[in-house]
Amino acid sequence: MTGPYDSNRYDGLRSFLDECERLGEVQVIKGADWNLEIGAVTEATSEMIEEPPALLFDEIKDYPKGWRVLSIPTASRVRMNIVLGLPIDTPAMEIVRNTARRIRSTKPIPPREVADGPILQNVIKGSKVDVLKFPVLKSHKNDGGRYIGTGCSVINRDPETGYVNMGTYRMQVHKPDLLGLWMSPGQQGRQICERYWAQGKACPVVATFGGDPLIFLLSYTKFPFGVSELERVGGLLGRPLDVIKGPLTGLPIPAHCEVAIEGEIPPPSEEMHSEGPFGEWPGYYTVGTGANGDLQPVIRVKAIYHRDDPILLNMAPQWPGAPHHSVRFEGGMLWDQMEAAGVPGIAGVYLHHPMLVVVAIKQQYAGHAKQAGMACLVCSASARNGRWVIVVDEDIDPSNMKEVTWAMTTRVDPASDIQIVDGTWSTPLDPRMPPELSENGPHVNSRAIVYAVRPFGWRDKFPMVNRIDAEQRAAVIEKYSGVLPFKKK
């Protein structure tokens, strides 16, 4: 497999949508309102429908036909597999396993600079700049405004090393040419801004709002500083990503993306703006992140580029029970990093939520489970934002919450099998962080590692399992699927 889409006809988000449409994975919805309705339809759909279709909103209230918004592009396993270039029936755990292997084995391919591309079909500069040209959403009723950046990728260059970073951060529309930016402490994109600010300079920036979901997936994934997300996109695509050199910033703009801006982020001492509140991924409006309309950095927008009939990507956070992703592919990153850190015998890694990681291991020696649990706290893919790490034996599928719950209820002695680690890297978005810390820092929390494994010292004496085995189950499903509504996995 060279890449997820036909590399000869690669057209970013549109290649992905073509493939989804061919497989009946897209539902077009006409006439919805950008003000709360699209947000509500998106959240209800992904909460109430298992394996929901991607939602392509067209003829949005107040906006011309063709100016669209795409919600939940990767909320089904089929679409996740399309993005990653896997056979469409690949099961969840296999997607994670495959991602881990490919991240390690795929050679990064640097982007290729091209002179032209669909993103230059429309160029808007100076006084004509107005980001509300696009059907920017207000997703939740207590949000402080309309947010164009949820499904965005923000690109800036480290002034010291020249490294080009890409990350996803929320962006509120303050004025037609002024956006708010909320970057959590310690984010690499923020560290880069701070280096410009320390010199009294504005940080040049490019942001895209709608493009290949593969670019978006890598944009929000935490790679170590200096590992180029754009090169990883090329590696996974199996061809260099075409980019245009931003005329104002010199930064790369993916040539096939839908909407992009160029601009600058001035030092906070020069300009900030009250930002938020914004309903965030833990499911709350958290103090310290705009709940009180705090001042945050801004982007001064100097130019807008967009394709004809552009498609904005809506990735506004939803209540955690209505996830955007059928599979959190960062689990593959974590698996890879844990192996690189020397943890042997990993049978699976699954992120059910940024705050809940499950790791399955084939225990090889006393202390092995603890080594695995502690590694989950330090690897960059899970070091930030966490709360719970559950370590299970290899007979438990970490992606199957029923099996994980069974291990937690039958293999854990709470007094001895739960370890608490304090002072770990968190975010003001953590709703359990006391208000004074959320507002002023330090932004740290504690983690619980639950060792839901058979105790190593007497694992051979642990009671035998009485569950039907995989072959028996498969045989029964095969024989009785005409009589009973078994769902094949």
Ligand SMILES: Cc1cc2nc3c(=O)[nH]c(=O)nc-3n(C[C@H](O)[C@H](O)[C@H](O)COP(=O)(O)O)c2cc1C
């Ligand atoms: C939909 C979505 C929205 C996000 N919004 C923010 C945000 O507003 N602020 C933030 O600091 N991180 C946000 N993140 C997480 C970052 O994108 C992620 O931590 C990324 O690794 C940051 O990149 P960096 O380390 O290169 O700066 C978001 C992630 C997703 C999936």
